[in-house]
Amino acid sequence: MKDLFFKNWESLYHILICGTIAYLSLFIFIKISGKRTLAKLNAFDFVVSVTLGSILSSIILLKVSIAEGLTGLFIIISLQYLLAFLAKKSDTMEKVINSTPSLLFYNGKFLNDALQKELITKEEVYAEIRSYKIEKIEDVRAVVLELNGDMTVVKKSDVLNKKTSLKDIIKE
Structure with a gap:
């Protein structure tokens, strides 16, 4: 003591x-x-x-x-x-050495296989969408789990005038 x-x-x-x-x-x-x-x-x-x-x-x-x-x-x-x-x-x-980004949500649909693989719940995705101050799920184009574990939310308005593919969203 x-x-x-x-x-x-x-x-x-x-x-x-x-x-x-x-x-x-x-x-x-x-x-x-x-x-x-x-x-x-x-x-x-x-x-x-x-x-x-x-x-x-x-x-x-x-x-x-x-x-x-x-x-x-x-x-x-x-x-x-x-x-x-x-x-x-x-x-x-x-x-x-590095993993790849995972698309968790795209065009109004959760990608359940990706959610299961990454052990992410829909509630966690919803929470991330709220953290981006987005009120309506319809305003979300995609949610990506990045290499570092952060989630990126891509708004439809961000890609409204572009022809954006899944590959383009994952690379953003």
């Missing part, structure tokens, strides 16, 4: 030094690797961000040494960069 609020000055000093070094190192790694490292473009990118945070906290709280933690940060960022590079260079790797 005695150590609950304060252990000693030495442990605070270690956390101050390790936290500063870890934070600055992560900043440098991210600057070198580019904006993609912290982008949440898909589920994998989100997991990378969470993993980086976990490693950083382990370093700051002295659960691992600075060298071990920085090695972990370097490995995660390097692998994320490598997979993004491979996905960009190869259509096959793109399909393996």
